[in-house]
Amino acid sequence: MKQLLFLLFSSVSVVGWSQQLTISAKVQDAETGEPLGFASVGIKGQAFGTISNDYGEFDFHFPPEHRNDILVVSMLGYKNFEAPIWTLLTGGVQVIKLQKSPIVLQEIVVSDTLTGGDILRIALSRIDQNYPDRPFIMDGFYRDVKKVGGTYISLLEAAVKIFDENYEEPRNKFKLRERVKLIEVRKSLGYESKFTKYFDQTNLLEDLLLHNNIRYRQIEADDELFANMKRDKNSFYDNHEVYVVYHDEFYHLKVYVDKEDFAIIRLEWEYSTPGEELKKKNDMVSKFVGLRKTIEFRRIAGKMYLSYMYLNSKVNWYDIETSALRFETELFQQLLINKVHPNTSQRIGSTERMRNYGLQYQDQPYNKEFWDNYNVIKETPLDHEILADLEKYGPLKEQFEEY
Numbered sequence: 455m456k457q458l459l460f461l462l463f464s465s466v467s468v469v470g471w472s473q474q475l476t477i478s479a480k481v482q483d484a485e486t487g488e489p490l491g492f493a494s495v496g497i498k499g500q501a502f503g504t505i506s507n508d509y510g511e512f513d514f515h516f517p518p519e520h521r522n523d524i525l526v527v528s529m530l531g532y533k534n535f536e537a538p539i540w541t542l543l544t545g546g547v548q549v550i551k552l553q554k555s556p557i558v559l560q561e562i563v564v565s566d567t568l569t570g571g572d573i574l575r576i577a578l579s580r581i582d583q584n585y586p587d588r589p590f591i592m593d594g595f596y597r598d599v600k601k602v603g604g605t606y607i608s609l610l611e612a613a614v615k616i617f618d619e620n621y622e623e624p625r626n627k628f629k630l631r632e633r634v635k636l637i638e639v640r641k642s643l644g645y646e647s648k649f650t651k652y653f654d655q656t657n658l659l660e661d662l663l664l665h666n667n668i669r670y671r672q673i674e675a676d677d678e679l680f681a682n683m684k685r686d687k688n689s690f691y692d693n694h695e696v697y698v699v700y701h702d703e704f705y706h707l708k709v710y711v712d713k714e715d716f717a718i719i720r721l722e723w724e725y726s727t728p729g730e731e732l733k734k735k736n737d738m739v740s741k742f743v744g745l746r747k748t749i750e751f752r753r754i755a756g757k758m759y760l761s762y763m764y765l766n767s768k769v770n771w772y773d774i775e776t777s778a779l780r781f782e783t784e785l786f787q788q789l790l791i792n793k794v795h796p797n798t799s800q801r802i803g804s805t806e807r808m809r810n811y812g813l814q815y816q817d818q819p820y821n822k823e824f825w826d827n828y829n830v831i832k833e834t835p836l837d838h839e840i841l842a843d844l845e846k847y848g849p850l851k852e853q854f855e856e857y
Contacts, residue, residue: 474515474827477542481510481527481535484551490529493552494692494752494761498524498536501754502593502793504829505762511832528692530710530720531555555690570699571680574709577716578675581668584717585621586757591800592616593793595830596659596813599840601784602649606843612813613637613828614659616791617802618669627670630660633802638828639813640820642844652735652771652783655812662765662787665747668718669760673707691719692753717758721749732769738780743768755796763789792829 481490489510496503497520506512520539527535532552542548594616600608615635624631634657654661667673679701686698689710696719700708705725711718726744733740745767752761765787771780808816 473518475518475521475539475543476827477512477514477516477525477539479512479514479542479548479550481506481512481529481550481552483532484553490532490552492750492762493527493529493532494750495525495527496752497539498526501796502829503752504792505790505831507832513829513832515827515829527552530691530696531689533690534693568685568697569680570683570685570701573685573697573699573711573716574673574683575675575680577709577711577718578671578673580716581621581623581671581718584715584758585668585751586618586759586796587620587622588797589617589619589799589801590759591795591798591802592618592760592791593795595788595790595792595828596662597786597788597831598658598813599786600650600653601786602647602652603781606840607647607649608642608814609840609844610639610641610813611825611830612639612659612816613824614808615802616663617800621669623671627672628664630664631669632660632663634659634663634808635802635806636808636813636816636818638821638824639816639818640825641814649781649783650814652740653785657808657810657812658785658787659789659813660810662763662789665763665765666749666760667721667723668749668751688713717751717753719751719758723747723749734774735771737774738771739774740769740771740783743770743782754794757796759794759796760789760791762791763787788831790829790831 481493482488483490489506489508491506491508491510493506493510493512494503495505495512495514497516500520500523502516504512504514521543523539524536525539525542527550529552531554533555535550535552592615594614596612596614598610599606614637617633617635618631664670673679682703683699683701686700686708689696689698691710691712695713697711697713698708699711700706706723708722709718710720724744724746727742728744730742731739732742745765747766748762748764749760750762751758753759765785767785769783771783772778773780
């Protein structure tokens with residue numbers, strides 16, 4: 455299973471399986487050779503793709519009819535890499551190198567009159583124009599990992615379909631509008647650990663979707679926020695110049711905005727309120743420590759669709775009587791949208807919709823062939839620590855099959 459999950463690739467190769475081709479590659483900075491994590495990978499003009507991991511590595515599965523199309527790799531601050539897919543099918547030792555954009559290299563000084571608040575105000579006002587206004591479906595890969603007291607105790611991965619009507623502002627900003635259909639799920643035996651009850655038992659994927667600040671208009675358009683937004687140096691993404699604005703008082707907020715149409719491309723959010731009590735269980739009380747998240751979008755058919763979400767949340771548990779720290783918990787969540795179906799007439803009906811309790815309770819057998827050829831976020835060497843902790847219960851492959 456270690457070979458299945460953690461093989462590293464430094465060359466580009468193609469493997470045929472069930473009429474699928476697979477490009478495995480590593481993305482690097484052309485000048486320094488440093489790996490470039492979370493670069494966007496796709497086929498020009500197509501609505502599917504993947505991203506590179508922390509080490510710049512990715513495995514990209516796609517139908518063979520696209521072998522003559524153009525592979526595109528994009529990343530903030532860099533020029534796009536574009537090449538005919540067939541030229542990458544030589545099987546030689548190759549690395550995809552991205553060149554820093556001229557805009558970044560020149561360290562452009564802000565010279566226009568727009569303030570950081572002006573830019574954010576315009577971007578928020580144009581959500582209805584820049585994001586989907588018709589029904590759409592997204593194919594997604596979800597992963598969550600739970601950690602207690604420095605030890606990883608469980609892993610869950612799921613393939614899902616997510617339906618939404620549009621990006622119209624909801625009346626209730628904290629009630630889920632999307633409908634989720636479960637396709638496949640695999641999980642480790644750690645979900646039987648006594649510690650899992652100290653994490654929310656609700657549907658964590660649905661909770662993650664509710665963290666989409668753009669979809670749910672959770673950034674309040676108030677004058678105080680706009681007055682405190684500052685500008686950073688402009689950046690570059692997908693051949694477009696990008697505004698970068700940020701706020702660093704009380705919490706961290708950084709927003710990347712397309713200079714042409716003010717579409718929000720990426721949002722980073724981090725805050726902490728140590729000491730806030732959440733809930734009580736047995737003789738303990740939980741207190742919130744902090745939360746960090748990243749949300750990215752990509753342009754498809756003229757509209758911006760969700761591409762990737764990451765959420766890391768920390769909660770500590772204390773003895774009610776003595777206030778002594780009992781243990782720390784940490785939850786890591788990721789959602790990769792690997793295909794978008796815009797302007798669809800399809801729906802996810804009430805009978806198809808996933809039951810609204812936790813993914814760990816969804817009863818499906820492990821489908822190895824499916825997972826071997828599904829676009830996921832490729833694991834990194836750092837995940838060996840996760841694997842070592844999880845395999846205290848036995849080989850992960852056997853856990854998937856047994857659970």
